[in-house]
Amino acid sequence: MSITAASIDILRSRLTTAIVHVPGSEGYQQSLVRWSDTGVKRAGVVVQPMIAEDIQTALQWAQEHAIDIAVKGGGHSTAGTSSSDGGLVIDLSRMNQVMVDSAQKTITVQGGATWKEVDEVGAAHGLATVGGTVNHTGVGGLTLGAGYGWLSGQYGLTIDNLLTATVVLADGSLVTASATEHPDLFWGLRGAGYNFGVVSDFTYQAYDKSSPVYSGILAFPPPQLESVVEQLNGLLAEPDSRAGAMCIFAQAPDGSGPMIIVICFYDGTQQEGQQHFAGLLGLEPILNTMDMIPYAMVNTLQNPQATYGDRKSFKGIFYQPPLDPHFVRTVFTDFMAKLQHEPDLMASAIILEFIDMRKICEVPLTATAFASRNTTQNGIIYMRWTDSSKDLEHRAWAREIQAKWTAELDARARGQDGDYVPQYINYAEPGDSVVPNIYGENLGRLQTVKAQYDPKNIFNKMHPIPLDTK
Numbered sequence: 001m002s003i004t005a006a007s008i009d010i011l012r013s014r015l016t017t018a019i020v021h022v023p024g025s026e027g028y029q030q031s032l033v034r035w036s037d038t039g040v041k042r043a044g045v046v047v048q049p050m051i052a053e054d055i056q057t058a059l060q061w062a063q064e065h066a067i068d069i070a071v072k073g074g075g076h077s078t079a080g081t082s083s084s085d086g087g088l089v090i091d092l093s094r095m096n097q098v099m100v101d102s103a104q105k106t107i108t109v110q111g112g113a114t115w116k117e118v119d120e121v122g123a124a125h126g127l128a129t130v131g132g133t134v135n136h137t138g139v140g141g142l143t144l145g146a147g148y149g150w151l152s153g154q155y156g157l158t159i160d161n162l163l164t165a166t167v168v169l170a171d172g173s174l175v176t177a178s179a180t181e182h183p184d185l186f187w188g189l190r191g192a193g194y195n196f197g198v199v200s201d202f203t204y205q206a207y208d209k210s211s212p213v214y215s216g217i218l219a220f221p222p223p224q225l226e227s228v229v230e231q232l233n234g235l236l237a238e239p240d241s242r243a244g245a246m247c248i249f250a251q252a253p254d255g256s257g258p259m260i261i262v263i264c265f266y267d268g269t270q271q272e273g274q275q276h277f278a279g280l281l282g283l284e285p286i287l288n289t290m291d292m293i294p295y296a297m298v299n300t301l302q303n304p305q306a307t308y309g310d311r312k313s314f315k316g317i318f319y320q321p322p323l324d325p326h327f328v329r330t331v332f333t334d335f336m337a338k339l340q341h342e343p344d345l346m347a348s349a350i351i352l353e354f355i356d357m358r359k360i361c362e363v364p365l366t367a368t369a370f371a372s373r374n375t376t377q378n379g380i381i382y383m384r385w386t387d388s389s390k391d392l393e394h395r396a397w398a399r400e401i402q403a404k405w406t407a408e409l410d411a412r413a414r415g416q417d418g419d420y421v422p423q424y425i426n427y428a429e430p431g432d433s434v435v436p437n438i439y440g441e442n443l444g445r446l447q448t449v450k451a452q453y454d455p456k457n458i459f460n461k462m463h464p465i466p467l468d469t470k
């Protein structure tokens, strides 16, 4: 059904403090902005609530009028899953408050906050939790899909630190989900969480993090690729829960050509950090910004590259370490050749994560809905361009690279029973997964939980759980 002026009047009359944007109204265009232009869609109406009651009202109104529903947290979906063509967007960006309980060491965050707010308010109390490595990403989407961060080696995934979530369900009811209240919903929220409702707040376990950490950026010229990969492999062969690294293949911002960037993280003293990364530091990087910095600052290091604007695509890759340096060389060469050939892609990158997965793997695979809990590392083929006529072409090319990673490494990435290990859901664009079932062995239980909490499948944008029709 389409949205009429009369139906908007009804909506406005029922809402309390929410702001409503409709096409042509002041603020409407701004409300459509997403991190990637590929995520921008012309909504029929955008509701920006400040309280959970207005989320309930908007959800009920949309269902009465059979209107499509999208929920926007931080707006970083490159596939447009937080946007709607002609429907209702519940934009949580005004619900971004962060509250700290210093005695309990917990952080409660409204569903539309970004990790910047969490990092900064947490830091003011000497606390931090496991959040995203680019601080303008949303707490909402990142948490609901699992969440890896620099602190994952020590404390696991973001969902492993989630204590409670307050959720507005499809039927308009407001419930608390935790280990003791609606435990099935709480299970499903942790890894498939976009499927069940609108989360108005999350409460996380936090940890003392008042001391600075050793972190920064190293850059190496292309001839050192194999040596860098060997060093990163070595770091994972002798893992340290306090450490992490990210290796990025990109063009130098000054136009001087391809380079290898390594972001290093060590939650310890400078001496400990230097010792841990001695092999990489010994390769004599052409850029070295490693220093003792506040934890919150580490999550700003990628911001200059991860800016808003342009068209973008994320294709998740996953690999079982150690990486074969010869294979990585092939990928690097092909990628850089493509960027040279298509200058519009110059800001694209391949990002490979190196995280100690031991803490994450302590939690049984079926303890949460997240199906990709294993020793496989995650990476991203990050495509960025401006020409919208090239959307399909660039995505298809990235899929080819993605397939190469799968072909090279699938033997090692298979589970013990020979099944494919599902890739990280937050790096997989819906409908584009290289793995047929993103929910792996948790699918059956998820179908049961979905049937209970969202039987009409109104939350269907991000990897929708197929309702069991048996």
Ligand SMILES: Cc1cc2nc3c(=O)[nH]c(=O)nc-3n(C[C@H](O)[C@H](O)[C@H](O)COP(=O)(O)OP(=O)(O)OC[C@H]3O[C@@H](n4cnc5c(N)ncnc54)[C@H](O)[C@@H]3O)c2cc1C
Pocket: 035, 070, 071, 072, 073, 074, 075, 076, 077, 081, 082, 092, 111, 112, 131, 132, 133, 134, 136, 137, 138, 139, 140, 141, 142, 143, 144, 145, 146, 147, 148, 149, 193, 194, 197, 198, 199, 200, 306, 426, 427, 461, 462
């Ligand atoms: C630059 C960048 C850096 C990233 N870094 C990391 C990282 O370090 N670690 C990591 O694990 N992932 C990372 N990711 C992936 C990230 O977790 C996902 O893109 C995530 O979905 C973004 O969430 P969002 O709220 O910003 O996006 P949105 O586009 O707002 O939301 C994504 C999905 O979640 C749903 N959603 C969001 N909030 C809510 C809510 N409160 N209630 C119900 N549904 C909600 C939306 O409806 C949508 O379907 C990164 C992504 C980008 C673009």
